[in-house]
Amino acid sequence: MRALVHVTLKPDVLDPQGKAIQHACSSLGYGAVEEVRQGKLFEVALSANSEEAARKVLAELSEKLLANPVIEDYEIVRIEA
Amino acid sequence: MRALVHVTLKPDVLDPQGKAIQHACSSLGYGAVEEVRQGKLFEVALSANSEEAARKVLAELSEKLLANPVIEDYEIVRIEA
Numbered sequence: 001m002r003a004l005v006h007v008t009l010k011p012d013v014l015d016p017q018g019k020a021i022q023h024a025c026s027s028l029g030y031g032a033v034e035e036v037r038q039g040k041l042f043e044v045a046l047s048a049n050s051e052e053a054a055r056k057v058l059a060e061l062s063e064k065l066l067a068n069p070v071i072e073d074y075e076i077v078r079i080e081a
Numbered sequence: 082m083r084a085l086v087h088v089t090l091k092p093d094v095l096d097p098q099g100k101a102i103q104h105a106c107s108s109l110g111y112g113a114v115e116e117v118r119q120g121k122l123f124e125v126a127l128s129a130n131s132e133e134a135a136r137k138v139l140a141e142l143s144e145k146l147l148a149n150p151v152i153e154d155y156e157i158v159r160i161e162a
Contacts, residue, residue: 006122021123024146030138035126041087042102045116057111065105 001046001054004077007067008039042066051079082127082135085158088148089120123147132160 009015018037025033044061048054055076062074090096099118106114125142129135136157143155 008122008124018123021146025142028142028145030127030142032129032138033125033127033142035124037124039122039124041089041120041122042099043089043116043118043120044114046111046114048113057113061106061109061111061114064109065102 001048001051001079001081003044003046003054003058003079005042005044005058005062005066006039006075006077007042007062007072008075009037010071010073013071040066051081054079082129082132082160082162084125084127084135084139084160086123086125086139086143086147087120087156087158088123088143088153089156090118091152091154094152121147132162135160 015037018035021038022033022036025031025036044058046054046057048057058076058079062076063069067074096118099116102119103114103117106117125139127135127138129138139157139160143157144150148155
């Protein structure tokens with residue numbers, strides 16, 4: 001199965017990298033860009049008997065390894081066979 | 082408008098970071114994880130008159146700033162008012 005996981009900073013956590021990108025947009029003449037926040041995505045291929053089993057493994061992995069639950073949220077965006 | 086852009090390594094580009102994560106999964110007991118590839122995501126807030134105009138700006142930005150078109154692909158995943 002193939003899955004896609006998004007990891008983003010929690011809304012109240014500052015994102016200096018996103019801020020820098022937003023400034024760079026302005027410098028390039030794209031003043032219409034008001035805010036940029038950067039996150040991570042993970043494309044995961046895994047073997048599992050069911051979507052439910054895959055989701056369980058992905059949730060555990062996200063909490064232990066892919067995201068820092070103190071400052072980041074994760075979302076299992078899709079799982080496909 | 083708010084948009085989401087995915088930036089991923091092209092399929093034939095090696096991803097040592099993803100490989101390291103996959104090894105870490107194995108070490109944590111998740112042998113079912115066969116492959117991990119890491120990418121970036123950008124949440125962009127921008128002002129535009131139409132979805133089409135926003136898409137044009139985002140495509141330009143992705144090619145100039147968010148992605149390295151030599152080794153990375155980008156996808157404008159969604160644009161919402």
